Amino acid sequence: MSEKHGSKRIVVGAHYGLRDWLSQRVTALFMALFTLVVLLQVLMPGELDYDRWAGIFSAQWMKALTFVAILSLAQHAWVGMRDILMDYVKPVGIRLLVQIATIAWLLACAGWAVQVLWRL
Amino acid sequence: MRLQDARQYRLPLAGIVSILHRISGVILLALLPFVIWMFDTSVTSEVSFSTFTSAFVAGLGFLPGWLVKLAALALIWAYLHHLIAGLRHLWMDLTHSVSLEFGRQSAVVTLALSVLLTVLLGARLFGLY
Numbered sequence: 001m002s003e004k005h006g007s008k009r010i011v012v013g014a015h016y017g018l019r020d021w022l023s024q025r026v027t028a029l030f031m032a033l034f035t036l037v038v039l040l041q042v043l044m045p046g047e048l049d050y051d052r053w054a055g056i057f058s059a060q061w062m063k064a065l066t067f068v069a070i071l072s073l074a075q076h077a078w079v080g081m082r083d084i085l086m087d088y089v090k091p092v093g094i095r096l097l098v099q100i101a102t103i104a105w106l107l108a109c110a111g112w113a114v115q116v117l118w119r120l
Numbered sequence: 121m122r123l124q125d126a127r128q129y130r131l132p133l134a135g136i137v138s139i140l141h142r143i144s145g146v147i148l149l150a151l152l153p154f155v156i157w158m159f160d161t162s163v164t165s166e167v168s169f170s171t172f173t174s175a176f177v178a179g180l181g182f183l184p185g186w187l188v189k190l191a192a193l194a195l196i197w198a199y200l201h202h203l204i205a206g207l208r209h210l211w212m213d214l215t216h217s218v219s220l221e222f223g224r225q226s227a228v229v230t231l232a233l234s235v236l237l238t239v240l241l242g243a244r245l246f247g248l249y
Binding site: 028032035050053054058077080081084102105106112113116119120 | 213
């Protein structure tokens with residue numbers, strides 16, 4: 001019999017939230033890394049004009065990192081909003097509606113960001 | 121317990137950091153189109169880059185420049201608080217630092233550091249130095 005309580009309880013499988021918890025932290029690390037990399041390049045000596053700023057994001061490896069950051073943000077914000085809505089919005093219908101709106105908002109924003117990134 | 125008694129309870133500093141973590145997350149989500157607009161105009165071309173820089177001075181459409189700066193300031197605080205509070209969480213997860221004392225002290229550091237950096241960057245944004 002599997003343990004249902006205590007330190008030996010099985011936390012994998014459906015609906016324990018471990019996957020969401022873990023994905024929120026992993027995506028947070030990706031975004032923190034992205035922040036650090038942008039900051040390091042911006043703080044390099046020299047004037048930060050258009051050419052240098054756009055040059056930062058036009059490097060292929062930087063595009064890849066930015067792409068990871070964009071997708072991470074969408075996943076991260078989804079888990080966070082889901083947590084907030086579970087705590088404060090009790091009527092199921094309204095909660096579902098706001099959840100759907102959140103998903104649409106995140107997908108639209110992610111699409112726009114990727115479009116800007118990949119025409120550089 | 122009466123309502124009057126309930127009002128005696130004070131939210132601890134770690135609780136304030138926690139609720140601000142949520143509020144800052146929602147602010148970041150709401151301002152996401154503004155972030156992408158800034159990314160779009162600042163990297164797309166030299167012409168759009170000048171649209172980007174002038175938005176903070178001359179404004180953008182019907183929005184005055186100070187309102188654009190205010191939105192950027194909100195973004196700066198929300199980002200800093202969310203990042204620092206998030207790093208605090210990761211640190212607690214990794215090192216199992218779950219004592220009351222650590223919770224309180226790291227909450228003070230989170231609040232102080234995010235406000236201090238916001239003031240510094242905000243002063244720069246509004247041209248105070």
